[in-house]
Amino acid sequence: MPRLKSFAELEELRKSILSIRDPNKPCITLCSGSACYACGSEAVAASIENEIEKQGLSAEVDFRKTGCHGFCERGPIIVIHPEEICYLQVEPEDVPEIVSQTLKQKKVIERLLYTDPRTNEKIVRESEIPFYKNQTRLVFGSNGNIDPKSIDDYLAIGGYSALAKALSQMTREQVLEEVKKANLRGRGGGGFPAGKKWEECRNAPGEIKYVIVNADEGDPGAYKDRSLLEGNPHAVLEGLTIGAYAIGSHEGYIYVRQEYPLAVENVTIAIKQAQEYGLLGKNILGSGFDFTVKVHRGAGAFVSGESSALMTALEGKVGEPRPKYIHTAVKGVWDRPSDLNNVETWANVPLIINKGADWFTQFGTEGSKGTKIFSLVGKINNTGLVEVPMGITLRDIIYKVGGGIAGGKKFKAVQTGGPSGGCISEEQLDLKVDFDELTRAGSMMGSGGMIVMDEDTCMVDFARYFLNFLSDESCGKCVPCREGIRQMLKVLTNITIGNGKEGDIELLEELSEVTKDASLCALGKSAPNPVLSTIRYFRDEYEAHIKEKRCPAYSCKALISYFIDPHRCQACMICFRKCPADAIDGGKNKIHIINQDKCTKCGTCFEVCPSRFGAVKKISGEPVPCPVPEKERTIVRKSKDK
Amino acid sequence: MDTGRIDQIIDKHQGEASSLIQVLLEIQSESHWLPKEALERVGEKLQVPLTRIQHIATFYKAFSLVPKGRHEIHICMGTACHVRGAPRVLDTVQNLIGIKPGETDSDSKFSLETVNCLGCCALGPVMEVDGKYHGKMVPATIAEVLKKYD
Amino acid sequence: MSEILLRIDGKEVKAREGMTILEAARSAGIFIPTLCYHEKLEPYGACRICIVEVEVRGWTRLVVSCVYPVEDNLVVRTRSEKVDRIRKTLLELMMAHAPDSSQLQELAQEYGADRDRFEKEASFCIHCGLCVRYCAEVKKLNAVGFVDRGTRKEISFIPQIASRECWNCKECFPLCPTSYLQAAFVLIESLAFPSPSSGPTSEK
Numbered sequence: 001m002p003r004l005k006s007f008a009e010l011e012e013l014r015k016s017i018l019s020i021r022d023p024n025k026p027c028i029t030l031c032s033g034s035a036c037y038a039c040g041s042e043a044v045a046a047s048i049e050n051e052i053e054k055q056g057l058s059a060e061v062d063f064r065k066t067g068c069h070g071f072c073e074r075g076p077i078i079v080i081h082p083e084e085i086c087y088l089q090v091e092p093e094d095v096p097e098i099v100s101q102t103l104k105q106k107k108v109i110e111r112l113l114y115t116d117p118r119t120n121e122k123i124v125r126e127s128e129i130p131f132y133k134n135q136t137r138l139v140f141g142s143n144g145n146i147d148p149k150s151i152d153d154y155l156a157i158g159g160y161s162a163l164a165k166a167l168s169q170m171t172r173e174q175v176l177e178e179v180k181k182a183n184l185r186g187r188g189g190g191g192f193p194a195g196k197k198w199e200e201c202r203n204a205p206g207e208i209k210y211v212i213v214n215a216d217e218g219d220p221g222a223y224k225d226r227s228l229l230e231g232n233p234h235a236v237l238e239g240l241t242i243g244a245y246a247i248g249s250h251e252g253y254i255y256v257r258q259e260y261p262l263a264v265e266n267v268t269i270a271i272k273q274a275q276e277y278g279l280l281g282k283n284i285l286g287s288g289f290d291f292t293v294k295v296h297r298g299a300g301a302f303v304s305g306e307s308s309a310l311m312t313a314l315e316g317k318v319g320e321p322r323p324k325y326i327h328t329a330v331k332g333v334w335d336r337p338s339d340l341n342n343v344e345t346w347a348n349v350p351l352i353i354n355k356g357a358d359w360f361t362q363f364g365t366e367g368s369k370g371t372k373i374f375s376l377v378g379k380i381n382n383t384g385l386v387e388v389p390m391g392i393t394l395r396d397i398i399y400k401v402g403g404g405i406a407g408g409k410k411f412k413a414v415q416t417g418g419p420s421g422g423c424i425s426e427e428q429l430d431l432k433v434d435f436d437e438l439t440r441a442g443s444m445m446g447s448g449g450m451i452v453m454d455e456d457t458c459m460v461d462f463a464r465y466f467l468n469f470l471s472d473e474s475c476g477k478c479v480p481c482r483e484g485i486r487q488m489l490k491v492l493t494n495i496t497i498g499n500g501k502e503g504d505i506e507l508l509e510e511l512s513e514v515t516k517d518a519s520l521c522a523l524g525k526s527a528p529n530p531v532l533s534t535i536r537y538f539r540d541e542y543e544a545h546i547k548e549k550r551c552p553a554y555s556c557k558a559l560i561s562y563f564i565d566p567h568r569c570q571a572c573m574i575c576f577r578k579c580p581a582d583a584i585d586g587g588k589n590k591i592h593i594i595n596q597d598k599c600t601k602c603g604t605c606f607e608v609c610p611s612r613f614g615a616v617k618k619i620s621g622e623p624v625p626c627p628v629p630e631k632e633r634t635i636v637r638k639s640k641d642k
Numbered sequence: 643m644d645t646g647r648i649d650q651i652i653d654k655h656q657g658e659a660s661s662l663i664q665v666l667l668e669i670q671s672e673s674h675w676l677p678k679e680a681l682e683r684v685g686e687k688l689q690v691p692l693t694r695i696q697h698i699a700t701f702y703k704a705f706s707l708v709p710k711g712r713h714e715i716h717i718c719m720g721t722a723c724h725v726r727g728a729p730r731v732l733d734t735v736q737n738l739i740g741i742k743p744g745e746t747d748s749d750s751k752f753s754l755e756t757v758n759c760l761g762c763c764a765l766g767p768v769m770e771v772d773g774k775y776h777g778k779m780v781p782a783t784i785a786e787v788l789k790k791y792d
Numbered sequence: 793m794s795e796i797l798l799r800i801d802g803k804e805v806k807a808r809e810g811m812t813i814l815e816a817a818r819s820a821g822i823f824i825p826t827l828c829y830h831e832k833l834e835p836y837g838a839c840r841i842c843i844v845e846v847e848v849r850g851w852t853r854l855v856v857s858c859v860y861p862v863e864d865n866l867v868v869r870t871r872s873e874k875v876d877r878i879r880k881t882l883l884e885l886m887m888a889h890a891p892d893s894s895q896l897q898e899l900a901q902e903y904g905a906d907r908d909r910f911e912k913e914a915s916f917c918i919h920c921g922l923c924v925r926y927c928a929e930v931k932k933l934n935a936v937g938f939v940d941r942g943t944r945k946e947i948s949f950i951p952q953i954a955s956r957e958c959w960n961c962k963e964c965f966p967l968c969p970t971s972y973l974q975a976a977f978v979l980i981e982s983l984a985f986p987s988p989s990s991g992p993t994s995e996k
Contacts, residue, residue: 038762038775072764220720223761300703316660323837377722377763451721476945483885514881518840602781693937700939
């Protein structure tokens with residue numbers, strides 16, 4: 001494949017790719033993102049390949065492994081085109097039927113369709129499933145249509161036309177102006193206007209400038225960057241190249257965390273393919289613009305995702321943040337102007353260039369334009385990746401898109417912004433999600449993790465969890481972060497094990513102030529957020545732990561006990577058998593008793609007790625009732641009437 | 643790992659000091675740990691001080707300065723898994739094998755690590771063994787899963 | 793280099809472009825406490841004790857003076873209720889590690905820090921980094937470095953290099969505010985220095 005040497009050649013290639021593709025030809029697509037892979041999509045893929053051949057359909061049916069579709073709760077997902085028939089939770093055993101019934105006979109298999117939990121209605125088309133219907137999938141939507149390992153697929157959906165437009169019809173200043181006009185704010189956490197950063201980098205003194213993709217995505221619970229990079233690496237590359245053009249950079253880096261091997265693989269393939277086609281490298285499309293990209297892997301450190309730390313890691317040094325007050329856009333990697341943006345930010349750029357800032361700004365709110373991809377996870381029915389316009393309410397995300405709380409439980413809080421963010425309680429559910437609103441509520445947008453919690457989540461333990469995470473991930477250089485987190489974690493741990501004392505909340509607030517004000521980098525500065533926001537909205541839980549040694553969510557192991565209600569126990573012996581600690585004393589027709597000394601509070605008995613009995617109870621803040629005397633333990637069964 | 647192989651890896655990265663982390667990642671991936679001799683060789687060839695290599699090798703979770711077991715267990719402690727009960731899963735695994743995160747058991751059979759988010763939140767709590775994901779883990783099912791590995 | 797005029801604690805100070813607030817203050821005889829700063833080393837910004845309030849373009853910020861570059865018309869306050877409160881807590885946090893450090897005790901008196909506010913920690917290193925940085929930047933020997941991160945971070949000597957170089961040097965020893973460095977050296981010497989038969993030896 002000779003290198004494309006002009007914009008005309010690119011369009012010719014695109015035309016020739018499209019000419020041999022028939023949009024009406026049946027195509028079966030299988031989501032092959034990492035999450036579906038974990039659900040066994042490889043086995044499904046093998047089954048599909050086998051079955052297509054077996055049934056003699058190799059010439060009539062295309063099979064495409066695509067990137068993440070986003071509905072991770074129901075993976076593996078198959079979508080059959082052109083009808084857009086969507087099958088969920090497909091297993092290899094389902095495949096022969098899918099091929100013979102749906103592909104051959106155009107018959108829909110009801111049991112694999114999405115069922116609306118409220119109306120029991122079966123929905124055939126992917127875009128009509130409420131999970132998808134309520135989203136605005138400008139960026140993420142392409143994932144389902146392309147094989148990330150195929151540049152031709154990307155070209156077929158219009159890929160690289162934005163780059164061609166920028167290089168052939170726009171000056172560097174015009175590209176920059178368009179991005180500024182669109183008010184594209186960073187999608188990685190800071191929400192800083194990308195156009196402003198590009199401009200600062202562009203104007204900084206120095207010939208050599210770098211552009212960087214931050215794919216470190218350290219927030220636990222957030223994986224949208226991974227799915228974007230895995231599922232549509234070319235979109236990110238295209239955006240990066242356009243940015244490099246605007247800024248005047250000829251060298252780019254993609255920093256991917258080590259825990260994302262598939263993303264590394266796909267983006268490496270994409271770079272190679274783009275180079276082969278002349279869309280990267282020297283004299284791109286004959287424009288005279290040179291640009292090369294290198295992939296750099298992380299090695300397992302959350303703090304290295306911080307802008308200055310990442311740049312230090314690119315230099316081969318330990319990825320610790322720098323205490324500098326000069327923007328990295330002016331002095332970054334090797335003290336040269338470096339523009340760093342998040343994966344999702346870059347992926348938005350081709351859209352802005354192709355469709356214009358005016359189109360982009362129709363989505364979103366006054367201060368936050370466009371859409372945002374969230375990883376909606378936790379105690380929610382529809383776990384997955386969702387893309388919604390800025391300004392949508394939290395309530396709509398959780399209930400309309402997310403399908404509400406799993407297991408019929410009650411909503412308690414939603415955490416946004418990862419370890420740097422905070423919790424938002426029920427009273428704030430009608431908040432319009434955008435950068436500034438979330439910050440005002442005591443949280444932040446962050447990279448897009450949205451963890452939903454229900455009545456069983458202990459908010460004190462939740463704050464402790466984040467501080468524990470940060471105590472491990474802090475680089476340890478500065479005193480306020482290292483020592484502030486150390487002491488705050490101690491206090492929180494003590495509270496959760498029943499050793500909290502009066503004054504602990506005030507101590508946490510005082511330490512939070514110092515850590516926030518004096519820390520070297522954003523990790524330290526935002527570390528107190530989970531603590532402060534949980535104190536703000538759930539102070540009563542803290543007080544219950546401290547004053548009454550009670551955990552209102554029945555979660556903190558040291559403060560709860562499991563107890564079998566003697567009036568409800570029917571001696572079915574299920575818990576007796578399943579207890580991993582052999583802590584239950586029981587037998588046939590004998591009321592079971594938990595030996596509190598042996599009990600490890602694993603909760604197995606609570607889970608396995610049949611719901612019609614509901615005999616296992618959780619107790620907190622009060623002593624365990626005395627066990628029933630031996631002679632009263634025998635259950636007398638009612639005899640059956642004949 | 644022999645010196646020749648280490649030199650090959652270094653040369654692949656044009657012997658640049660800025661590729662230090664990338665070089666170490668490859669060595670770790672191939673030998674499942676970073677032997678002291680390998681670190682000294684890398685320091686020599688890339689002309690970087692041992693203190694920097696030592697800091698990098700201990701700072702980043704991907705590296706291990708001791709040999710790992712035959713099977714690597716990663717328990718996801720990401721927020722979504724945490725909320726779904728990952729701490730109990732970790733406790734059970736710890737009790738079953740007798741080691742804490744970062745350790746390897748005395749038979750060099752299992753190494754245990756916690757990871758912060760594998761990105762399979764829909765399957766939470768997740769336990770990964772040798773790259774294979776086991777989802778929706780509860781304390782009762784763990785022993786069964788681990789029995790399959792020898 | 794152009795001249796810059798700023799105000800520190802109400803006093804007009806002349807500085808050169810490229811200077812930090814700390815350097816400018818020192819040149820004017822104004823005292824700002826430091827722990828991790830050393831004239832021969834790159835500013836590190838880790839102890840945060842030199843934190844000051846600055847007013848620039850109408851905004852008040854807290855910045856560390858050892859790193860923040862001087863600007864025209866910058867207004868700096870080296871003491872204020874907020875600054876003092878932060879320094880007090882930082883000292884208390886550090887004294888959980890090294891309650892007997894004379895440097896920390898002196899500062900603690902000035903800021904009313906309570907030496908025993910927090911439970912004592914095992915390690916008395918406060919991570920000022922002076923030893924590591926001095927050995928790297930001045931001696932260029934790299935005999936001691938950091939290991940690990942977060943609350944588990946420690947300093948560690950490289951036995952082969954330390955056994956060869958440290959006895960004739962020890963220039964970092966007086967820099968350590970807590971004497972943890974000396975303790976670490978003695979420990980590594982007894983545990984890990986190569987034995988006389990296996991290579992370069994230290995001369996006592």
